[in-house]
Amino acid sequence: MRLKSLVPALYILFLMLPIYWLVAMSFKTTNEILAGFSLFPQTWTFENYTEILTDPTWYWGYINSIIYVTMNTVISVMVALPAAYAFSRYSFVGDKQLFFWLLTNRMAPAAVFALPFFQLYSAVGLFDTHLAVALAHCLFNIPLAVWILEGFMSGVPKELDETAYVDGYSFPRFFVTIFLPAIKSGVGVAAFFCFMFSWVEMLLSKTLTAVEAKPIAAVMTRTASSAGYELGLLAAAGTLTIIPGAIVIYFVRNYIAKGFALGRV
Amino acid sequence: MKTQNQRAWWFVTPVLLLVAFNALIPMMTVVNYSVQETFGDNLFFWQGLDWFEQVLTSERFHNALGRQFLFTFLILIIEVPLGIAIALSMPKKGPWVPFCLVTMALPMLIPWNVVGAMWNIFTLPDIGLLGYFMNHTLGLSYDMTQDPFAAWVTIIVMDVWHWTSLVVLLAYAGLVSIPNAYYQAAEIDGASNWAVFRFIQLPKMKTVLTIAILLRFMDSFNIYTEPFVLTGGGPGNSTTLLSIDLVKIALGQFDLGPAAAMSLIYFAITLFVSWLFYTLMTLNDNKN
Numbered sequence: 001m002r003l004k005s006l007v008p009a010l011y012i013l014f015l016m017l018p019i020y021w022l023v024a025m026s027f028k029t030t031n032e033i034l035a036g037f038s039l040f041p042q043t044w045t046f047e048n049y050t051e052i053l054t055d056p057t058w059y060w061g062y063i064n065s066i067i068y069v070t071m072n073t074v075i076s077v078m079v080a081l082p083a084a085y086a087f088s089r090y091s092f093v094g095d096k097q098l099f100f101w102l103l104t105n106r107m108a109p110a111a112v113f114a115l116p117f118f119q120l121y122s123a124v125g126l127f128d129t130h131l132a133v134a135l136a137h138c139l140f141n142i143p144l145a146v147w148i149l150e151g152f153m154s155g156v157p158k159e160l161d162e163t164a165y166v167d168g169y170s171f172p173r174f175f176v177t178i179f180l181p182a183i184k185s186g187v188g189v190a191a192f193f194c195f196m197f198s199w200v201e202m203l204l205s206k207t208l209t210a211v212e213a214k215p216i217a218a219v220m221t222r223t224a225s226s227a228g229y230e231l232g233l234l235a236a237a238g239t240l241t242i243i244p245g246a247i248v249i250y251f252v253r254n255y256i257a258k259g260f261a262l263g264r265v
Numbered sequence: 266m267k268t269q270n271q272r273a274w275w276f277v278t279p280v281l282l283l284v285a286f287n288a289l290i291p292m293m294t295v296v297n298y299s300v301q302e303t304f305g306d307n308l309f310f311w312q313g314l315d316w317f318e319q320v321l322t323s324e325r326f327h328n329a330l331g332r333q334f335l336f337t338f339l340i341l342i343i344e345v346p347l348g349i350a351i352a353l354s355m356p357k358k359g360p361w362v363p364f365c366l367v368t369m370a371l372p373m374l375i376p377w378n379v380v381g382a383m384w385n386i387f388t389l390p391d392i393g394l395l396g397y398f399m400n401h402t403l404g405l406s407y408d409m410t411q412d413p414f415a416a417w418v419t420i421i422v423m424d425v426w427h428w429t430s431l432v433v434l435l436a437y438a439g440l441v442s443i444p445n446a447y448y449q450a451a452e453i454d455g456a457s458n459w460a461v462f463r464f465i466q467l468p469k470m471k472t473v474l475t476i477a478i479l480l481r482f483m484d485s486f487n488i489y490t491e492p493f494v495l496t497g498g499g500p501g502n503s504t505t506l507l508s509i510d511l512v513k514i515a516l517g518q519f520d521l522g523p524a525a526a527m528s529l530i531y532f533a534i535t536l537f538v539s540w541l542f543y544t545l546m547t548l549n550d551n552k553n
Binding site for chain 2: 008011017020104139199221235249
């Protein structure tokens with residue numbers, strides 16, 4: 001039994017090591033980093049964080065990312081809700097083909113879409129806006145949201161719908177006041193996944209922005225390439241990108257396992 | 266039993282419009298480029314299927330494709346068994362469960378370029394934790410910017426670090442859904458641990474594991490940012506996976522024709538393999 005709990009413990013240790021190193025680096029001075037190896041920061045400094053939190057190009061990177069991620073999550077979940085309801089409750093001509101076609105977009109390599117997306121969003125005048133990135137991320141987040149919500153909705157017995165109709169509920173009223181509360185954990189999980197994949201994606205968000213909507217990921221690449229030894233700054237910026245994820249994950253911790261199973265357990 | 270209702274199309278229309286806008290128009294652009302040649306100034310000439318032939322016969326594409334399959338194969342045979350083993354040894358209830366779930370999910374919520382940058386800092390030969398340990402404590406010569414083998418080991422370990430938790434969480438979700446009565450019955454029959462795994466746990470995990478393999482296949486086959494930030498495809502071309510090569514051709518050399526043809530071939534391969542998995546998965550669903 002003791003031996004058994006060692007496996008997850010070792011695994012978590014392995015997961016934490018690179019994260020620890022990133023955080024440790026972010027508190028070191030550039031001199032200390034260049035001077036050689038040290039397991040803990042010798043002289044603690046908050047300089048790297050101060051620089052990020054006072055320089056608009058840095059902190060706007062975070063704000064931009066949070067803006068388009070939020071927009072994307074709202075759009076994806078809103079449009080996926082009725083669609084997932086249709087897939088879980090009705091059969092209609094072409095439903096299976098449509099469902100698979102949606103999933104194919106989750107399979108498309110982002111690299112394939114980088115250049116055409118740039119041209120498309122430039123042509124419609126959305127280049128370098130938050131909306132462009134939010135819409136582009138719909139490509140893979142909507143199929144995922146539909147898939148997850150459909151899984152959760154199929155777990156709700158159809159009798160619920162039928163009883164509501166017998167009781168004289170109109171469809172919109174039934175959907176909002178009875179059905180949504182019944183699948184609220186599913187909505188939470190779907191929103192979490194949209195947040196997650198939009199937050200971590202970087203190729204498209206970088207391609208579709210220049211100045212106004214530049215995500216934090218792109219700001220970091222600039223630092224990494226222009227000054228190779230600004231490792232402390234890079235580490236601090238990286239550390240700050242972990243925080244939003246850690247916060248959202250805490251809220252969905254009880255549903256996360258079921259969510260990863262896409263509601264199919 | 267589902268009701269037949271054609272008006273359900275209205276429910277899916279918003280999704281259809283948004284995804285079609287994002288998928289069909291760019292896809293048509295790619296198809297357009299793939300059959301034309303351009304010398305700039307927006308002048309295009311019909312090229313037929315020449316680009317496809319050029320890509321399919323080029324050694325560069327074969328090499329990138331080979332590396333891609335090797336990468337995906339290696340991470341699947343490491344992450345899937347490892348993920349199952351960890352899920353099996355996790356506590357079923359108690360205060361440690363949320364702790365395990367949250368810490369394990371954490372790597373998946375880190376932006377992909379940060380993952381690459383983090384591993385870069387972690388493996389620097391003289392000042393990275395892993396690099397220092399390998400070079401100065403173990404006395405090995407480890408430098409992934411010089412040695413292709415070290416670069417490969419590093420990107421594999423990085424992916425295992427990044428994504429094994431996905432398999433763990435899925436397998437765990439399958440395991441906790443097994444009613445206790447199954448285990449009691451197995452105990453009465455005197456079943457061995459292996460028999461419990463083979464005949465109770467594994468069949469119950471089948472659906473979720475198919476999802477895990479499907480997701481891991483798609484995402485590892487399309488991987489770009491993490492290895493690009495970590496190795497840049499090097500040393501030489503040793504870690505140039507398909508997406509990295511594609512972006513090099515499309516945005517680096519601006520060879521739009523070959524890049525577009527390569528995109529379509531690439532997408533077709535992903536689609537075909539994913540379709541195989543998907544078919545298997547729906548077969549499972551129908552049986553249950």
